[in-house]
Amino acid sequence: MFMGYSLGDLGSILAMQGFAGLVLFSVFVLMALGLAIIFGQMGVINMAHGEFMILGAYVTFLCSRLFAAYLPGAFALYFFLAIILAFCASGLLGMAVEWALIRHLYKRPLDTLLATWGLSLILQQVYRSIFGAREVGVELPGWMMGSTHLTEQIEIPINGLIVMVLTTLITLAVYLLIFRAGWGRQVRAVTQNRAMASAVGIDTERVDRLTYGLGCGIAGIAGSAFTMIGSTSPTAGQLYIVDTFLVVVFGGAQSLIGTIASAFTISQARSTMEFFLSGSMAQVLVLLSVVGILMLRPQGLFVLKVRR
């Protein structure tokens, strides 16, 4: 498969595919961060995570339309407002779902999987009724389009760069929130030992609800980022959910570093191979090797000791 490329060509192919992989990696990380927080802390498998992401994407889409119609002067800046709104919309919906549905199922993790799958079907149908079944694309402001040339052969799209910067910022914020803030200390306490945390006076129900909301909100931001690399449709979230779960499981469910590392490995492997093989075969090979590695090391790459 390497036939017919010179060494320099190969280098720039690797660099550009590597960058494409980085953009995919960014969306994966944003999706997987939320999922890992929810799965790691509450043991809840959120099959509707993709739909929370798509909610963020639709909010971004609405924002771009509204700005184009009423505030064309500020169109260049709509994206930042869209991110905040997407976070709030998905986060609030997540908290509502936790209150109405998830909190009744904490002792039955397999059932949360089925219930959230039902939720995802409902959300998909709601999106389809409101926005139509056709894909919608978001119009980007001018300064986000185009690409920069690093060397003659390597060019890098600007919107990809923005997605990456965004991901870095969000990841940092999550890190600070979980590992430096007082609230994060409560979250970690609940993760490590729910009964003890509750005994020392932490309101575990409130922590659960906020954590679920935070996870879903990050998915909403992922949706905002997603609009730049793909078009939004009611079922687009479902395409990502299995990949994202594999990312989380592969990294070790309780470890944020593990999640980031495995998202990096999987997305890089996939986009590099996609250039040489067909897209579907690349996906099959990556998924197969992930499943294979998980069979050898079921607890994931990075493990945190947790008392159950």
Added chain:
Amino acid sequence: MTESSFSRKDMIAVLIFAAFILIVLPLALEPFRLNLVGKYLTYGFVGLGLVLCWGDAGILSLGQGIFFGLGGYCMAMFLKLEASTPAATKIQSTPGIPDFMDWNQLTALPWFWRPFHSLAFTIAAVPLVPALLAFVIGLAMFKRRVGGTYFAIITQAIAAILTILIIGQQGYTGGVNGITDLRTLLGWDIRTDHAKLVLYFISGGLLIACLLLAQLVRRSKLGRILVAMREREDRVRFSGYDVANFKIFVFCAAAALAGIGGAMFTLQVGFMSPSFVGIVPSIELVIFTAVGGRTSLLGALYGTLLVNWAKTTFSEDLPQLWLLAMGALFIAVVVAFPNGLAGLVQENVAPLLARLRPRLRPVPSATVDAPKQGAVR
């Protein structure tokens, strides 16, 4: 079949079900509807497997579509080879191979298609190929004590892999359209109304045979160990049982049942495609069982018939409502009725019957206890 393994009440329930699908439905429905019911019955095989695997042993597999599809593809490959005789395909550039291979510039039959010239091999492969894959997956997972949610996610990933593979390898598998245009089984045209009726009865008979077999497993000591594993896996292990082996067994059995269902599906419907393999159909198969009752074999069968009937009716009249209704059904069943229809019947109808007919006391059943909520993993 000894007295102890089948109570009279069970036998009556099975007989009622048999009479329902073999006598009542064929008399009451027109051929088109009956053929649809025949299709639903093939999902029933998967339901039986899920009751054993998920309801009893507590292993949720979200990849039953894999095994359903493998069984179906085995049968479809045989039928396709029979339909692609050199005489029937003489306009192709390579006569004698299936049409989609010719369209994809293949010039010879791939090696894994060759054995499917033989019907005996195909009939053996229908349960064995899914069971073999299940054995490999089970061996790798259960021996390393992977279970619960991890197992569910990994089966799901395998379902995704298989779908992508089938769609991607168009020349070998027929791609996204699947294997279509199946005509005869040993010269017997399977497309006529009469053939569909015969196939319906074969499906029904096979389903009842599998039902009795599954019942036998559940009423044996093996069935009790499975339930014990669901409730307290550690204690079963400490009692000296190799938990992994029992899990592998029940997962393989469920896979074999799903394979048989898939093969009957191919015969009944006349084609097989990757849309019955992936994640969405796999989860739908689970929900049929959940609605009917995950701890009741007959409940799962009635649930499968009911949900599919509702699906067909809804999608004919109000297609946009179907997804909403199905989602709501998922949530309602999981949150409010974890034991499904069978649980409702057991709680409400059974005491009523017992009061009406005092001689027919409810027999204490060991294996159909509802799972205790805290212990399900």
